[in-house]
Amino acid sequence: MDMDTFNPKTLSTESFQLSVLVESSLPCPSPNSCFAKVGVSCVRLPGKAEVVATLRLALLVPWAAGLNFTYHHQPEMETFLRGVQAQHPGIAHLHSVGRSVQGRNLWVLVLGRCPTKHRIGIPEFKYIANMHGDETVGRELLLHLIQFLVGKDQQDPVITKLLDNTRIHIMPSMNPDGFEATKIPNCYFSKGRYNMNEEDLNRNFPDVFKSNWVQTQPETEAVMKWIQNETFVLSANLHGGALVGSYPFDNGYSDMVTTKRYSATKDDDVFRYLAKSYASHHATMSRGISCGTSNVESFPGGITNGYSWYPLEGGMQDYNYVWGQCFEITLELSCCKYPPEGKLKQFWNDNRASLIEYIKQVHLGVKGQVFDGSGKPIPNAIVEAEGRQHVCPYKTNKYGEYYLLLLPGKYKINATVPGVPSKLKQLEVPDGTANLSAFKLDFTFPDFFQTPKELSCPTEPLYQISSSTAFRPTVLLLPLTTLLRAVFE
Numbered sequence: 001m002d003m004d005t006f007n008p009k010t011l012s013t014e015s016f017q018l019s020v021l022v023e024s025s026l027p028c029p030s031p032n033s034c035f036a037k038v039g040v041s042c043v044r045l046p047g048k049a050e051v052v053a054t055l056r057l058a059l060l061v062p063w064a065a066g067l068n069f070t071y072h073h074q075p076e077m078e079t080f081l082r083g084v085q086a087q088h089p090g091i092a093h094l095h096s097v098g099r100s101v102q103g104r105n106l107w108v109l110v111l112g113r114c115p116t117k118h119r120i121g122i123p124e125f126k127y128i129a130n131m132h133g134d135e136t137v138g139r140e141l142l143l144h145l146i147q148f149l150v151g152k153d154q155q156d157p158v159i160t161k162l163l164d165n166t167r168i169h170i171m172p173s174m175n176p177d178g179f180e181a182t183k184i185p186n187c188y189f190s191k192g193r194y195n196m197n198e199e200d201l202n203r204n205f206p207d208v209f210k211s212n213w214v215q216t217q218p219e220t221e222a223v224m225k226w227i228q229n230e231t232f233v234l235s236a237n238l239h240g241g242a243l244v245g246s247y248p249f250d251n252g253y254s255d256m257v258t259t260k261r262y263s264a265t266k267d268d269d270v271f272r273y274l275a276k277s278y279a280s281h282h283a284t285m286s287r288g289i290s291c292g293t294s295n296v297e298s299f300p301g302g303i304t305n306g307y308s309w310y311p312l313e314g315g316m317q318d319y320n321y322v323w324g325q326c327f328e329i330t331l332e333l334s335c336c337k338y339p340p341e342g343k344l345k346q347f348w349n350d351n352r353a354s355l356i357e358y359i360k361q362v363h364l365g366v367k368g369q370v371f372d373g374s375g376k377p378i379p380n381a382i383v384e385a386e387g388r389q390h391v392c393p394y395k396t397n398k399y400g401e402y403y404l405l406l407l408p409g410k411y412k413i414n415a416t417v418p419g420v421p422s423k424l425k426q427l428e429v430p431d432g433t434a435n436l437s438a439f440k441l442d443f444t445f446p447d448f449f450q451t452p453k454e455l456s457c458p459t460e461p462l463y464q465i466s467s468s469t470a471f472r473p474t475v476l477l478l479p480l481t482t483l484l485r486a487v488f489e
Contacts, residue, residue, distance in 0.1 A: 067147045069344040071136060074104055074176050080143060081109050081172075088150045091115060091163060097171075098222025101196035104176040106222050111149055112167040119167070120369070120399050123438070124231050125362045126169040126326075127355075128223070129238035131201050131316065133178015134192035136185075137334040137347050138238025142172040144348050145355050159356070165436045166362060169230070174219055175201055187336035188241075195219055202237075203312070205319035206459035208391065209251045212314040224319070232326035233403045234362040236278070237316055242332035243285050244299045245275035250306035250315040250330075253463075263307030265321060266388045270405050274361055275303035275329050281357045283350035291335035306330065323457060325394050327405050363432040365406035368441040370396050370415055372448045377401070378417060380455040383443070386412035386424070392457035403438065415443040419450070 072080060085094040093115035096105035110116070118124065127145070129138030149168070152159035162168075173179055175195055182192030194200055195217055204220040206212055216224075248271060252263030265271060279285040279302030290298030306312060320328035333351060336343075370381040377400025382393040385404055396402045404413070408431045416422040423443050432438035 067143055069140070069144075069348070070341050071140065071344075072143060074173075074180060077139075077143065077172060078105070078107065081107055081146075084109060084146055084150055088153075091153060092150060097226040098218060100175070100177045100219055101217070102177045104180075106171065106174060106176070106219060108169050108171045108226070109146055110167060110169050111146070112163055115167065118231060118399075120401060121367065121440070122165060122167050123233040123362045123367065123403055124167050124169065125359055126171065126230075126232055126235045127238065128171045128174050128235070128316075130173035130175055130179055131237060132193040132239060132337075133173075133175040133180075133195075134182045134186065134190040135238075135240035135334075135337045136179065136182075137240050137339065137344070138331070139172050139179065140344050141238065141333070141348060141351055141355065142170050145352075146170055148352065161436050162356070162359060166359060168359060169232075174223060182338060185338035185340070187338065190338070202239075202316055203314040205314045205316050206323065207251055207314050208318055208322045208462050209249075209253065210313055210461055214314065223316070224323075227320065227324040227326065231397045231401065231403070232320070232324060234274070234358075234405065235317075235320055235326050235328035236358060237328060237330045239330055239332050240334040240337040242291055243289070243302070243335055244309075244332050245279045245285065245303045246306045246309060246317075246330040246332065247271035247275045247303065248306055248318050248321050248328075250312035250318050252307045252311065261308050262305050264305070266390060267321075267327065267405070270327065270364070270407055271329065272303065273407055274327065274358070274405075276301055277361055278329070278331060278354045278358045279303055281354040285354075322390070322392050322462070323459060325390075325392075325403075360433045360436060361405075363436050363438050365404045365432065365438050366411075366413060366427070366429055366441050367401070367403045367438040368443065369400040370402065370417070370443045371400060371445070372450075373444075373446040374449065378445065378448065378452060380452045381443075382414075382416040382455075384414060386414055391462045393455075395455050413441060415445075417445055417448050417450075417452075420445055420448050 081094050085092045093110045097108055098106045129142050153163055177196045178192040182190050199217050201219055204217050248265050249263035285302035288297040288299040288302045317328040317330050320326040370378045372378050379396050379398045381396045383402040384394050406429050410428050412424055412426045414424050429439050
């Protein structure tokens with residue numbers, strides 16, 4: 001569209017929505033393109049198309065600059081997300097990762113200096129909300145978080161640096177059908193919890209402890225594919241109905257190692273810290289008060305192991321940890337699942353600091369690349385901390401990158417490729433959240449020149465009960481050396 005002939009009176013809402021998607025879904029520019037340096041940030045200078053899109057937005061969506069504390073249904077949410085992309089094309093990219101049973105888009109807005117693609121050394125973070133359609137607070141919080149982040153860019157130094165060093169993915173609604181089906185808000189339960197096939201999406205993922213025979217739903221398939229296509233490092237899943245931060249494992253066995261019914265991961269210390277980082281910055285969560293009780297601390301510090309709270313089969317946070325190489329916790333943010341709109345502003349005030357603080361934790365630990373003798377990155381190399389080997393080994397992506405979330409301290413990091421001795425490096429990991437960058441540690445295998453094949457881990461139960469009374473994870477895979485040989489041959 002030519003700016004010289006632009007006439008707002010002849011512009012329809014439908015053409016506006018289409019043009020915003022086309023004109024602002026731009027690829028990340030090359031170093032020689034229209035970039036201006038502002039401090040440590042790279043800001044693209046707007047072209048004519050972006051000016052047109054911004055003008056259209058100002059004319060047609062005046063409320064986009066100030067999101068109201070009301071519930072936003074699918075059309076309103078889509079218009080807001082498209083408007084953000086149009087107004088901030090240099091840092092915002094909107095795309096759909098799939099569709100619901102009824103055909104609604106599962107929108108994701110990506111924020112960062114290069115929102116359209118992964119950059120080496122920049123960790124990927126995600127928030128997902130409204131997995132249960134009648135749990136609505138998280139959906140609105142994520143819309144306000146988007147507005148807050150883009151509004152504070154180049155104004156608040158912490159937010160600016162966070163966008164410089166992080167690629168943030170935000171899915172406001174994983175179950176838009178369930179949200180639209182909830183006609184009468186209820187604090188406790190409604191059928192909107194489920195998708196339109198009456199399936200609970202948080203019981204619909206592969207389970208590492210027990211075969212999950214439910215039919216995988218379109219929403220679940222879309223999210224699993226999204227997880228596998230990105231290099232997510234940290235995530236949180238926003239729910240309602242309680243006030244607590246829950247962490248893996250959600251499932252386990254009845255004869256667990258502890259008498260407290262605690263199903264611990266190899267990274268239990270990190271998960272406890274992550275949950276505490278959210279709860280401690282929340283207005284009230286750290287008090288640990290259970291909904292419906294008066295000053296009774298049910299969740300010490302405002303956190304709980306998922307299995308200790310109640311066993312859950314087919315949950316999304318366990319799937320992320322085992323098959324996605326992504327640490328995810330579940331955040332229950334409201335005692336009332338679908339509270340009145342008048343309370344949304346207070347929920348935002350209660351959660352804003354926590355939402356920001358939690359994103360920072362993606363910079364914990366150590367990151368780096370693995371190279372071969374010619375300096376090329378090695379994908380599918382296994383890189384893990386000694387004593388924290390995962391049942392599905394954590395491997396490098398196609399750029400030879402790895403990310404390991406670790407608390408500050410001394411560790412031995414082991415890198416393994418087939419046919420040559422593994423490399424073990426000891427280091428002291430600092431707190432990377434201070435400067436929003438994890439400690440960098442690369443590995444080079446000078447005698448390795450093979451072309452690796454993709455390493456995959458079967459989505460089936462990978463743990464079994466040992467003969468002893470203690471719970472021991474027993475890998476139901478071939479020995480690691482056999483697995484690696486199959487991958488690289």
